[in-house]
Amino acid sequence: MTRRYFGTDGIRGRTNQEPMTAEIAMKVGMAAGAHFMRGDHKHRVVIGKDTRVSGYMVESALVAGFTSVGMDVVMVGPMPTPAVAMLTQSMRADLGVMISASHNPYADNGIKLFGPDGYKLSDADEAAIEAMIEVSPRLAQGAEIGRARRVEDARGRYIHFAKSTFPDHLRLDGLKVVVDCANGAAYNVAPSALWELGAETIAIGVEPNGININDACGSTAPQALQETVVASGAHIGIALDGDADRLIVVDEQGAIVDGDQLMALIGTMLAKKGLLRGDGVVATVMSNLGLERYLVGQGLSLERTKVGDRYVLEAMRAKGFNLGGEQSGHIILGDYATTGDGLVAALQILAAMVETGRPASELLHLFDPVPQLLKNVRFSGGRPLDDARVKAVIAEAEAELKGSGRLVIRPSGTEPLIRVMAEGDNAQQVETVVDRICEAVAEAA
Template sequence: MRRYFGTDGVRGTVNQSPMTAEFALTLGRAAGHVLTRHLKHKPHILIGKDTRLSGYMIESALCAGLTAQGMNVLLVGPVPTPAVAYLTRSLRADAGVMLSASHNPAGDNGIKFFAADGFKLPDEIELEIEQCIDALPPLPPALEVGKASRVDDARGRYIEFLKAALPRGMRFDGLKVVIDCANGAAYDVAPRILRELGCDVIAMAASPDGYNINKGCGSTHPEGMTARVVETGADIGLALDGDADRLIACDANGDIVDGDRVIAILAEHAASQGRLQGGAVVTTLMSNMGLERYLAGLGLDMHRASVGDRYVLEMMNELGCNIGGEQSGHMILLDYNTTGDGLMSGLQLLAAMSQQEKPLAELAAGMNLFPQKLWNIVMPERRDVLADAAVASLIAQAESRLAGNGRINVRMSGTEPKLRIMVEAEDEALMLDIGDSLTREISTIVC
């Protein structure tokens, strides 16, 4: 059983277990021991962070633990999560760490590890680190501690990496783009790269103060972006989350283009150019049936993984697919990066618009989504409620009402004591009735 690592690293409220300075120090020592014991050279690990005030505290404590255990640390400062994945590879580091709680509020933070190849650490390595936390190894001799140094050009390196993923010479001159940076890790690189590519850039939420990350902005609050697009007559809006691994877009009319629609656009564009591998995309159990039917009409398959980019990536590798993602905007484009990359997804969306000479509204018009809604039940503690026979019976009864023209997905949150209930159906009234009833009935059992 995992005690600290969830589906996306260690995450929690700052100054509450496990997201404390003491734990970060201990985790640094444990990770340093596990990650270096098979290496024959002085190991290096890269640490990036988003713009949360607590990032300074967690960074210092983690750095102390890693250097105490003999690792050299490369500090790159505030950069997107996908930049850490890329820079770990580019700088030939033995591992990378991103300090972020993604789309969560400023009071939360997280610690996410990457392997030397830019992919997330395998489950067995995370479990080994957890075991080491409870039985820390001896400290190395005094002269074998590591040192920390700063990498000053990390953001510039990442910008050039993003540009290199576009066709040579491609520019977006004259395109007016609203970019919502969520007061997060991409507050600098996102407006910069768009301007360098010729866009007329309107930057929003690009003034982080340590407290305002994701606060009423970004991919979880895209309404500000959509309003600004309509107000300014922009061609497209792009909203990132706090660590810039997610993207939610909107067209010139202010209509949202979520992760499902972006996946459809990118998959169709790649297929037309012979670049879609496996003849399919990988999504999750939350992706809309409308996406599945649309792709089927193009002769493309859609495979569903468990919720979480870790599981999407695993299935992509198993099936040989190069495009996958989540409805929430977490897109993985394996031709370019090893993890979800909101800016990369946004640039590829602009490239599709440019090469097809079509506005985003036209590219997104072909897919009709089923009405879908998510309900959350906050529980006193995390437990396996899906093993409860009464809960299983309620879900089965609800599914029978859909008669195959919709879906129900009930799952525990990977990071919180919440039960998430998703219902979608061609009939919106039926969808709402089933969701309300199921949430009410399950609540009486689990709460």
Template structure:
């Protein structure tokens, strides 16, 4: 079965435009409620979290209506990080978890992500089956079986205690000055609270959401302001989260930015040395730098690559019995502790390594020299197929020939935005720039 509505991370788009309309959210809620409420016996419940986008109120109400219409009881968590939904789904014995968020996307966008009863994101097959239910429509429950909805007030505190428990009991962050950029998103209260509770001196940023400023000039996709703050405040380290706090970018004391590849290299090497890295491998996507692969190989470890999307990373981890994986963009997945990427938990583990080793962030955040990598995006409109244009195919073929034996090329459609992503790696930066620019020019021409 194929999927048309679901992308690499649930359903996503601009609010009040297909598919992110209140009407569609109602239909999605009814379909997913019917999918998970396959029998009429027992208590059926779903937890719903959201980030701080204005449209979250609309989608929360529409999903609640659809879910309760099928007899599901809805537990509303309010603004919480995406990993908190995965955690609460399992810990509260829910049949289903829902997160309303478009992650790192700008405020006008929104999305709906789903977690199964085990706390893991749904498979492609499950999403395809839900799409079929959406298309076919579902019969509502009888009037006497309509579900109830109520708010859960302690979700943030449950989440905080869970992620603190992933660290050694006696670990403290006393003496560390930490800048934390919450992207005006879901972790704007949880992240500063947890860091302070663990003893850190906290410099918070991006903690004043107004429904419109999520990810705007802040967060993991725009960490420059946080980097400047780290230097200005003389902080030891910076933690940059995205809008739903499932990814993290670290900043060292000099203001240098470290991506997810460097973070994964650090954890993989330390865990391997401690005998904690299962399977002798790290799972990452095709976007991860070739330098990471070389670094791991030099330590006798493997890099298992997947398609882009943290849920594909998790699927491979579960298939192979691996316990560490992630994405260059900052999703760090530690399945010993969580079912999905957790930006704040990952940041805490970086701080724990600083405390354990006594080394500064700059010594930990630069594990390998990355191969020069260039990524450019080209926006297209619905209905366009620029990758099928002859000129684009010719440009790609020319780039592949130029990079043969010297690097690699990756062209793909984003699964969360209408973008063509053009990425290449090559030790020769002149060849790297030329090949990427030629493809970008051809794709741009094909979108006109």
């Protein structure tokens, strides 16, 4: 079924354009509130947001929607997405909402929903909410109308939680850490948690003004972090995105370390301690073949899913894994969190540095990535992947790469794009294969 509002990670779009308008946000609040009104207890929703100026508008509209159907609202202000998931569960709320467009520019915004267990909603729940957006749920009457209040200690609760995931017998004393918070949701909590654990902390991207979120900073633009790490002589740099659910690391030499290397290290460390459930890691089809080969060499497996951290988490829960993530830096540690958490993942990396005494450049280079190339082909309509010529070219490419590489071709979940990715031991072969497929897709489109 084609969905009008929900995409691969909640609802997202350009602010004041459908679906990210105040009117639709209010309807989402009404529909989601009505959907989760189960039982005769007083119902509660936790709402957090990142630092976008449009967050005020979306928050107010959601509050109106939720209270109109009888749900009480607890607002926690700018907080990381994983903090909202954690607070939803710990405060026994019926629903959690994060207002954020993650790593997107400030002009975009989004709405992510969490169930009472702190996990992102299932496809079935999202479909039910979509259906209710189109009709007006029953409105509360008189004293049944919900109330709204702000909680001032939410940051402290999350900082305490994040620190609790760091080994009790370790400290970060003597480590100089640069943290880039993308002028986003973690601008306060991440530097505070690191400092309280003993690190000498240099914080950048911690002056949000409503429009500078992810602007030349954060996990998608780590150049400023690289420069600061090298110039300050720091041991490591940590880059979060706008809602702090993903992590990219910079080593002491200024080299960028992606999510695949981070999963390799965390997976290895957990396995050595007998704490890696499932004897492997869950990642998406986009994770590098080098990661898969490394894990197999360690006697571990790599379980692949389609793109999206929600699908990684679904596989983790279904098959009993406690570590998964994406190359882009979403790292899910199932023993601690119900979604990706950049700060918690960073603390596991820092713990490994303290335990081993090894520099980040050595510790975080466990395998050489296989040459990988991704290109996008824009199309205006139709289904170019169903074209007979495109299918033939793809089949030829798969045969050519068999045994030495992989091919992943998929339509984007958010834009009219076909994404073509290939990887293999021969970089020239990979480039030739990708270009050939892109050309065929472009002709069909």
